[in-house]
Amino acid sequence: MNKDGKVIRGRFGEQNLRNKRVGRTERIQSVKREDDGTIRLNRFIANAGICSRREADTFIASGVVTVNGKPVNEMGIRVKPGDDVRFNGQRISAERKVYVLLNKPKGFVTTVEDPHADRTVMELISNACPERIYPVGRLDRTTTGLLLFTNDGEMTKRLTHPKYNRKKIYHVHLDKNVSKNDLQQIVDGITLEDGLVAADSVSYVEPEDKKQVGIEIHSGKNRVVRRIFAHLGYKVQKLDRVYFCGLTKKNLPRGRWRFLSEDEVSFLKMGSF
Numbered sequence: 227m228n229k230d231g232k233v234i235r236g237r238f239g240e241q242n243l244r245n246k247r248v249g250r251t252e253r254i255q256s257v258k259r260e261d262d263g264t265i266r267l268n269r270f271i272a273n274a275g276i277c278s279r280r281e282a283d284t285f286i287a288s289g290v291v292t293v294n295g296k297p298v299n300e301m302g303i304r305v306k307p308g309d310d311v312r313f314n315g316q317r318i319s320a321e322r323k324v325y326v327l328l329n330k331p332k333g334f335v336t337t338v339e340d341p342h343a344d345r346t347v348m349e350l351i352s353n354a355c356p357e358r359i360y361p362v363g364r365l366d367r368t369t370t371g372l373l374l375f376t377n378d379g380e381m382t383k384r385l386t387h388p389k390y391n392r393k394k395i396y397h398v399h400l401d402k403n404v405s406k407n408d409l410q411q412i413v414d415g416i417t418l419e420d421g422l423v424a425a426d427s428v429s430y431v432e433p434e435d436k437k438q439v440g441i442e443i444h445s446g447k448n449r450v451v452r453r454i455f456a457h458l459g460y461k462v463q464k465l466d467r468v469y470f471c472g473l474t475k476k477n478l479p480r481g482r483w484r485f486l487s488e489d490e491v492s493f494l495k496m497g498s499f
Contacts, residue, residue, distance in 0.1 A: 264304040273322040325486035336364035371467030388446035395469035403436035
């Protein structure tokens with residue numbers, strides 16, 4: 227502003243003004259473009275749970291993605307509902323893949339729907355997302371700890387099928403002191419009604435408390451931890467899953483949930499655990 231009270235706009239000020247106008251116009255155009263029902267191809271692929279958006283750009287550039295039968299390798303391509311999008315020849319769904327990790331409290335049944343159950347785990351994550359997600363595997367009503375939810379069927383299969391033997395760690399409270407001989411037997415292997423099962427490792431949580439043990443196991447057999455200790459004459463009083471396929475309870479209080487990070491999802495897909 228000069229001494230006469232008039233506003234002086236230099237080149238910098240004019241450029242700033244133009245930039246603001248351009249930015250506003252671009253935002254308006256962007257909103258209109260989103261409203262037409264289309265979505266960027268890399269986001270479509272990421273929502274399908276194939277990979278991250280950045281990785282999708284790499285795949286698009288390499289020519290392994292087709293839209294309505296035609297290969298695409300340009301960035302910024304947009305698709306609409308009904309388009310036939312394929313990755314390495316396999317059609318992919320536009321549904322966003324969701325991954326929710328819950329620290330399950332005691333007293334909730336692991337089921338999507340059960341008219342006979344007072345409380346189910348679905349109540350605890352009911353406000354997580356609009357997508358229909360379901361628990362990956364199950365924990366008994368009295369068992370606490372990590373429980374994963376998703377709508378990714380392929381991942382669910384990889385994490386739960388017994389042949390994949392995914393790593394789990396449990397904190398077990400027992401009704402009496404566990405002998406060192408029994409700990410060794412658990413590692414050496416125990417024959418249950420459905421076959422031999424052996425823990426990867428087992429130890430006392432605290433040296434002075436022989437009633438609490440931590441057990442690391444890959445077996446996918448149903449209720450395997452409870453059955454192992456029952457076979458040896460112990461009763462499990464508390465069972466808490468503290469580790470599941472690379473995921474931990476860190477910063478996740480009992481009864482709370484959180485979304486998995488992109489890195490965690492990628493880690494699960496790689497199966498590096």
